[in-house]
Amino acid sequence: MPSLPLLPPVFTLLADLIERHSGIHYGLGDRELLEDKVSIRALEAGFDSLFDYYLFLRHDPKGPAALDTLIEGLVVHETYFFRDALALEVLADDVALAVRAGRRPRLWCAACSTGEEPLTLAMMLHERGVLDGVYLLASDISQRALDRARRGEHNLRSLRALPPGVEGRYMDVVDGKPHVRSDLLASVTWRRVNLTDAATIAELGTFDAVLCRNVLIYFQDDTARRVTELLTGALVPGGHLLVGTSESLLRFGTALECEERRGVFFYTRPKEGA
Ligand SMILES: C[S@@+](CC[C@H](N)C(=O)[O-])C[C@H]1O[C@@H](n2cnc3c(N)ncnc32)[C@H](O)[C@@H]1O
Known part of the structure; x- marks a missing residue:
């Protein structure tokens, strides 16, 4: 054309x-x-x-x-299962401790594309026996991507970092198409959220951890700063924001404290009075 x-x-x-x-x-x-x-x-x-x-x-x-x-038609949905998995493992360990201490952590994957990231986290939490003990929200601006996520429709490229043992346990590959187990799909609440929409973000409540990985790169600094502020407002004191490996919040002079854990950067909302 x-x-x-x-x-x-x-x-x-x-x-x-x-x-x-x-x-x-x-x-x-x-x-x-x-x-x-x-x-x-x-x-x-x-x-x-x-x-x-x-x-x-x-x-x-x-x-x-x-x-x-x-x-x-403009957004880039590039994602795959177990992408930068160490950050998710470190978070899942944290969450498991919180659940075992009797808490129900609230987690939000804030630009989840077709769902591979929250589903990876769900698998890790299931491995640790704590998936039932969390609230896991996954959102994106793209309704089309969310519809595919909800139906568990993924392509073969999304399997390129899949560790051994996941296929058969958490998904089957039928006729060249991966199908994630339906109970995992149902463990995630899917919702359309535009990260620049302050009113909708305020309705979501607060979270122990927010993942916003590989999306701030598409924004100019002032937008990335504004979105970071909105996500900071959606964290409980002591809650964590995780961004992609090539994204750093330090140049924005964020109110969050940066700590490195097992090689992963966690941006943490200071506890009141700390
Ligand atoms: C490259 S994917 C990243 C997916 C996943 N977080 C990962 O790291 O694999 C970027 C996603 O950000 C979404 N996105 C772009 N702008 C957005 C906005 N303003 N609000 C919410 N999502 C947005 C796109 O629709 C796309 O699905």
Whole structure:
């Protein structure tokens, strides 16, 4: 399908709209990429000008739903089971101690894509005999990714770091498709949450740990800082925020304390009076 021309002023308008709605940043160097992706949606919706399509997104009553669909096509869902697994192991050990001490920890995977990350954590908690003792929320901005997560639909690439013993115990591979055990899928509460939406995040309550891995990289610093503040507000005192291995919060001057545990960085909300 040929692309519609995305002139610099319209690029700026569209990139700004997308960033305000999702946090995802497109710089001038991404103009061709955005042109291709937006053209597909604009042509599907019957537009032959990207400026007219922008006006539709911005002002038509159907614009917000169309913007969600556009963003569905822009987000990167790259994820796999047991990705950077050590961080999840260290967290699972912590959580197991809390459950055995009689607490019910609340955990949130805040950009879970198609669910491989929360399902990996669920497997680790099950291994430790404490899965029933936690509340595990998994969310993403993408409804399509969440629908796949809920149905346990994963592709073979998501198995590339799978340790021995998981297949057969927690999932089966049938006709080249992995199928996660239904009780594991049911142990996770799936919900659509946009990380830039303060009101929705405030409704979720507070958590002992929030995972927000491999998503802040798509945001500019001021958005990443704002999202970090919202997630900090969603932590109980002493609760932890975990980000991806290539993401550091230290350059934002975060209110969280950084501690290294077994080679994994935990950002911890200070306890009151500490
Ligand atoms: C690369 S995946 C990371 C998945 C998983 N956390 C991991 O580390 O494997 C990034 C995810 O962030 C989601 N995302 C992007 N912007 C978001 C936003 N504003 N709110 C919530 N999720 C967002 C995307 O839909 C995508 O599923």
